[in-house]
Amino acid sequence: MANDLILDVQDVRKAYDGLEVLKGISFSLCKGETKVLIGPSGSGKSTLLRCINYLTVPDAGRIYLNGEEVLDTNIDAIRARIGFVFQDFNLFSHLTVLDNVRICQIKVNGKRKDAATERAHQELERVGLADKAGAYPAELSGGQQQRVSIARALAMDPEVLLFDEPTSALDPELTGEVVRVMQQLATEGMTMVVVTHEMSFARQAADEIIFMENGYIVEQGSPEIMFTDSRQERTRAFLNVIAEHG
Numbered sequence: 494m495a496n497d498l499i500l501d502v503q504d505v506r507k508a509y510d511g512l513e514v515l516k517g518i519s520f521s522l523c524k525g526e527t528k529v530l531i532g533p534s535g536s537g538k539s540t541l542l543r544c545i546n547y548l549t550v551p552d553a554g555r556i557y558l559n560g561e562e563v564l565d566t567n568i569d570a571i572r573a574r575i576g577f578v579f580q581d582f583n584l585f586s587h588l589t590v591l592d593n594v595r596i597c598q599i600k601v602n603g604k605r606k607d608a609a610t611e612r613a614h615q616e617l618e619r620v621g622l623a624d625k626a627g628a629y630p631a632e633l634s635g636g637q638q639q640r641v642s643i644a645r646a647l648a649m650d651p652e653v654l655l656f657d658e659p660t661s662a663l664d665p666e667l668t669g670e671v672v673r674v675m676q677q678l679a680t681e682g683m684t685m686v687v688v689t690h691e692m693s694f695a696r697q698a699a700d701e702i703i704f705m706e707n708g709y710i711v712e713q714g715s716p717e718i719m720f721t722d723s724r725q726e727r728t729r730a731f732l733n734v735i736a737e738h739g
């Protein structure tokens with residue numbers, strides 16, 4: 494069905510001080526798809542994710558969320574429909590876990606406190622943190638904090654979830670618990686774009702891997718093709734480096 498298209502990014506461009514870091518990026522995402530965005534440092538992955546909800550305003554191109562064009566004029570409403578999980582969690586340190594998961598539901602979505610509380614408990618349960626509702630972020634491990642951040646995003650009923658290197662600030666032993674939550678979400682049919690170096694996640698969860706370099710999409714394809722039969726030498730070289738160091 495054509496109306497399964499959740500996110501449609503068309504020819505997005507962005508330059509900083511004359512340096513073009515996105516040189517015409519197009520990709521799309523259907524309901525329930527997980528796409529993993531990979532590429533070397535500085536290739537424009539974060540800029541691309543940020544352009545989707547205008548945290549960075551693109552210079553050119555069009556972006557559609559469920560058929561509605563993302564514009565300056567509707568950006569607040571659009572942002573409420575897009576979940577964003579950052580590398581460094583971005584939790585409110587003065588609020589409990591419960592309040593972190595409930596505050597946007599109340600302030601942005603206008604939900605009543607009891608409904609927001611119930612939903613927050615459901616999402617904390619889903620990410621394995623039912624027993625941490627009363628804790629403050631500083632009392633949690635990085636992996637737990639990141640799972641709170643995922644619960645907070647889920648509680649907003651996002652149409653798409655964007656992850657920017659969600660595990661790269663974590664010690665290796667804490668990465669697995671966050672990756673498992675993301676894998677579960679992918680299995681459950683969440684629509685997601687994930688920037689990550691976790692190739693085990695990419696292999697298992699991605700419907701498509703997009704390889705970016707120097708502001709271009711160099712190649713995109715299923716994990717099977719990208720890992721075993723990628724056509725571009727650059728893709729192969731990058732995946733080899735990740736395999737050795739990542």
Ligand SMILES: Nc1ncnc2c1ncn2[C@@H]1O[C@H](COP(=O)(O)OP(=O)(O)OP(=O)(O)O)[C@@H](O)[C@H]1O
Nearest residue numbers: 509510514532533534535536537538539540541658
């Ligand atoms: N606010 C900014 N002002 C100026 N230049 C920027 C800004 N943000 C990013 N850049 C530049 O744009 C390019 C792309 O950066 P971006 O952060 O999107 O890359 P990335 O692929 O996410 O890299 P990494 O893997 O290191 O996170 C880089 O050259 C970066 O220095």
Ligand SMILES: [Mg+2]
Nearest residue numbers: 538539540657
């Ligand atoms: Mg980045």
